[in-house]
Structure formats: C-alpha cells, structure tokens
Amino acid sequence: MNIQDIRSHFPILHQEVNGKPLVYLDSAATSQKPVSVIETLEKYYKEYNSNVHRGVHTLGTKATDAYEGAREKVRRFINAKSTEEIIFTRGATTALNMVAHSYGLDNLREGDEIVITFMEHHANIIPWQQVAKKTGATLKYIPLQVDGTISLEDVRATVTSNTKIVSVMKVSNVLGVMNPIKEIAKIAHENGAIMVVDGAQAAPHMKIDVQDLDCDFLAFSGHKMCGPTGIGVLYGKKQHLEKMEPVETGGEMIDFVDLYESTWKELPWKFEAGTPIIAGAVGLGAAIDFLEQIGLENIEAHEHKLAAYAMDKLSQIEGMTIYGPKDPGLRAGVVTFNIEDVHPHDVATVLDAEGIAVRAGHHCAQPLMKWLKASATARASFYLYNTEEEIDKLVEGLIKTKEYFSDVF
Structure with missing residues (x-):
C-alpha cells in the first residue's frame, strides 16, 4: 500500500484548515482514524x-465475542503469552497508575x-512520586547524555539491589529517543x-x-495508534497480576459478594470493574487489523525516513534548535525544536494559519524541559500517513514565521 493509498483511508486529512490543505503533524498527541475503525464503531452501535x-x-x-476478540488481537499484537495478561483500561495513564x-x-x-528517567511523561512520574510518599521509597533518576539518550553504564550505576521498580518509556514523546528497554530490563x-x-x-x-x-508491565493507548479515545491496555506478566489487588471494585470484576467479604473474578476481568469500554476495545481491534495490514516494520521505516528528512531540512533554518539525537537512526518520528527569539506558541499559531498542526508547550514533560533549559518547545510528529511534501510545507511555514517575527521586532 503506497502513501496515497494509506492517506485515502483517513477522511479527516482531506480538508482545508484556514483555507489551506491540512498538514497534520501532531500524531504523538493523538493519531487520526481510518475509515475501517470509524465504521467498526458505527457497526457496534448500530447492530450489536x-x-x-x-x-x-x-x-x-x-458484543462479548467482539470484545474478547479484541483482547486476543492485542495479545497477538504485543506477543503476550495469554489473554489473561491483557487488561483493558482508559489509556496508558490509567494503566501506569494501576501498576503504581x-x-x-x-x-x-x-x-x-x-x-525512572528525566525524559518521562508526567503519567510515568507523578504516580511514582505519590507511591514513594506513601511507602517511604526513594525515587531516583537515570541521568541523560548530552543528546538526551540513556547510557547503560548510567543504568547500572543507578539501579541497585535496593531498586524494586524500574519504569522507563520506550520512546520519548519529546526527544524521539528510542530507549534500550530489553537491556534495561535485564539490568533491572x-x-x-x-x-x-x-x-x-x-x-x-x-x-x-x-x-x-x-x-513485567507495558502500558499503551489506543488513540495514538489509529484507535478510539478512551481505550488503552495494561499488559502484565501473569505471576504479578495474580498477586495484585484490583484498584477499582464493583460490578463485573467480582466472583462472589457476601455482606462482609467478597472474592474476585479470575484474570483479566478482576481489573475491569463496571461496564467495560466495549466500543473502544472493538475499535482498537480494528485499528490493530489496519496497522498489521500495512506492517509495523513498514511504518517504522517510513517514520525514520521522514524524521531524517525533517531534521535535514529544519537544520538549514538559521536560529533553529533541534532537541535530541542528531543521528536520525536513534530516534522515532518526532522532531522537537525552537526558533531563536520566537515563542513556540507563536510558532504553532502562525503554522496553524497555514493549515499546519503541530504541538507547542511542555508536552507533559516538565522535568525534561527543565533539563533542556527550555520552558516550552514546538513539536512535529509523524505517522504512517505523512509525506515529505508535508515536511516541505512545514519548513516553508517556519521560514514565514521567522520572517514575520523578524519584521515585527
């Protein structure tokens, strides 16, 4: 499937914003949805x-068959041993809070x-802060290299025999860094x-x-991978999940309720209290079908190519600072940047006038912003439906932004 065929599956991309063709470069915040996912949600509500x-x-x-069928698709998608290890949640934030x-x-x-590390999203910092306060545990940070990467030597120096939990993002939502999780897990x-x-x-x-x-645990969200909002996944090794107590209690997750004692259902349902996120799970299953049809390897290769292209083009703009590794092979499809003397919110506002959607702010990573010595940054994030031509439009928009503020000041 070529890029134009892929784009044809996303109706939202074929519109104008502020009189210009939409260039959507904010998939790290939330991805767009293909027709197959939209139609799957519609079919659920219309038919069953x-x-x-x-x-x-x-x-x-x-409905039960579709819901549990989606759980099996998730199991296969991440190669878990059993569907007992797949818990549906509201998103990655909920999943991380459940573990904490x-x-x-x-x-x-x-x-x-x-x-943890300085690059973590707030969802992988605040729960551990809260748990540390309640238990008396110590929260420690693996230092970052100058380019924002992690060295395994620093991991070994930080993780000790007193360490009970290591929690690290696989890919940074700011730097695009891809962390060596397998090696870190071995050290842990x-x-x-x-x-x-x-x-x-x-x-x-x-x-x-x-x-x-x-x-031991993995958290992710559906809305960033072509699925609906409000659905996510917590994977956990069975031996851990079996010993853990549910965070929420009520209907659906119970086995037997007496006046003063209750028992829980077996995995995975003991962690899914109340009416579950049925439509969301079914929609996530459709999103997995779509992504697997294209191939995750193809998606990753496409994004590496776009990131390399973007870094090359953006680095030619005078006064541009690009954060993270200079080697595009070390990063995913995220390029975060600032233009000298122009606030990133102003950058995003001018780009929006050109129909270009980027993210501006601290990206729910304030400790990392402090480490970068930046109060905020602008971020362009790419996905399977983006093109080099869209990056060219981004570059044109950034040059126009720079010229505009040069004239103003």
Missing part, C-alpha cells in the same frame, strides 16, 4: 450494542528504590527489580514483543 459477559441474548453474545497503586503500594517499603532483573514500560509512543510505530523485551 449490548453489555458483555452478562446477558445470554444474541446481542450480548455478539496496586503493585507499587503492596511491594514497596521504606528504603526501596523506584528508578539482575538486581531483583521489575521492569515497567510506558509504550504509548512505541506501540503505534514499531513492533513490540513483550516476551522478547522481558518487561
């Missing part, structure tokens, strides 16, 4: 909208260590710690094999 696991009527059976507040609270004590396990992975920026863009990575 029903609750799952409860009714024995036809619609309930169809279920596994973390039960397994951490004063003197224990939680190890050698020291008796578990490995938690924030896969929100990785699962949409590259093949993830949880057994090969040997991570």
Whole structure:
C-alpha cells in the first residue's frame, strides 16, 4: 500500500484548515482514524450494542465475542503469552497508575528504590512520586547524555539491589529517543527489580514483543495508534497480576459478594470493574487489523525516513534548535525544536494559519524541559500517513514565521 493509498483511508486529512490543505503533524498527541475503525464503531452501535459477559441474548453474545476478540488481537499484537495478561483500561495513564497503586503500594517499603528517567511523561512520574510518599521509597533518576539518550553504564550505576521498580518509556514523546528497554530490563532483573514500560509512543510505530523485551508491565493507548479515545491496555506478566489487588471494585470484576467479604473474578476481568469500554476495545481491534495490514516494520521505516528528512531540512533554518539525537537512526518520528527569539506558541499559531498542526508547550514533560533549559518547545510528529511534501510545507511555514517575527521586532 503506497502513501496515497494509506492517506485515502483517513477522511479527516482531506480538508482545508484556514483555507489551506491540512498538514497534520501532531500524531504523538493523538493519531487520526481510518475509515475501517470509524465504521467498526458505527457497526457496534448500530447492530450489536449490548453489555458483555452478562446477558445470554444474541446481542450480548455478539458484543462479548467482539470484545474478547479484541483482547486476543492485542495479545497477538504485543506477543503476550495469554489473554489473561491483557487488561483493558482508559489509556496508558490509567494503566501506569494501576501498576503504581496496586503493585507499587503492596511491594514497596521504606528504603526501596523506584528508578525512572528525566525524559518521562508526567503519567510515568507523578504516580511514582505519590507511591514513594506513601511507602517511604526513594525515587531516583537515570541521568541523560548530552543528546538526551540513556547510557547503560548510567543504568547500572543507578539501579541497585535496593531498586524494586524500574519504569522507563520506550520512546520519548519529546526527544524521539528510542530507549534500550530489553537491556534495561535485564539490568533491572539482575538486581531483583521489575521492569515497567510506558509504550504509548512505541506501540503505534514499531513492533513490540513483550516476551522478547522481558518487561513485567507495558502500558499503551489506543488513540495514538489509529484507535478510539478512551481505550488503552495494561499488559502484565501473569505471576504479578495474580498477586495484585484490583484498584477499582464493583460490578463485573467480582466472583462472589457476601455482606462482609467478597472474592474476585479470575484474570483479566478482576481489573475491569463496571461496564467495560466495549466500543473502544472493538475499535482498537480494528485499528490493530489496519496497522498489521500495512506492517509495523513498514511504518517504522517510513517514520525514520521522514524524521531524517525533517531534521535535514529544519537544520538549514538559521536560529533553529533541534532537541535530541542528531543521528536520525536513534530516534522515532518526532522532531522537537525552537526558533531563536520566537515563542513556540507563536510558532504553532502562525503554522496553524497555514493549515499546519503541530504541538507547542511542555508536552507533559516538565522535568525534561527543565533539563533542556527550555520552558516550552514546538513539536512535529509523524505517522504512517505523512509525506515529505508535508515536511516541505512545514519548513516553508517556519521560514514565514521567522520572517514575520523578524519584521515585527
């Protein structure tokens, strides 16, 4: 499937914004949705909208089959051993909070260590801050190299026999850095710690094999990988999930309820209290079908090519600072930058007038912004539907932005 064929599946891309053809370069925030996902959601609501696991009527059976079928698609997508290891959540943030507040609270004590990095998204910082305060554990940070990458020597120096949890993002949503999770997991396990992975920026863009990575937990969101909003996944090794207590309780996750005691369902349902995110899960299953049809390897290669092209073109603009590794082979399809003497919000505003959508701000990574000595940055993020021609339009828009503010000041 060539790029124009791929773009034809995304109706939102074929419109004008402010009188200009839309150039959508904000997929790290949320991706656009192909027709197949939109139609799958419509079909669920039109043809078999029903609750799952409860009714024995036809619609309930169809909904249950579709919901559990989506769980199997996720299992296959990340190569988990069993669907018992796949928990549907509201998103990666919810999944990471579940690990922190279920596994973390039960397994951490004063003197224990939680190890993360300066590049983490707030969703992989704040839950660990909260758990550290409640348990007396110490929160430690793996330092970054000058280009924002992680060295395994620093990992070994930071992770100790007191470390119980290491939690690191696979791909940075700011720097585009691809972290060596498999090697970090090995170091964590050698020291008796578990490995938690924030896969929100990785699962949409590259093949993830949880057994090969040997991570203990993996979190990711559907809306960044062509799926609906409000659906995400927590993968956890069965031996951990079986020992963990549910974070939410109520209907659906129970086995038996007495007046003073209750017991829980088996995995994975003990972690899915209440009416689950049925349409979201079914839509995520359709998104996985779409991504696998194109091939994650093809998507990753396409994004590497776009990132290299963008870095080459943007670096030719005078006064441009590009954050992260200079080698495009070390980064995913994210290019974060600033133009000298122009606030990134102004950059994004002028680009929007040209029909170009980029992100501006701290990107939910304020500790990293502090490390970069930047209050905010602009970010262009690419996905399977973006083209080099769109990057050319971005460059034209940035040159126009620079000229405009040069004239103003």
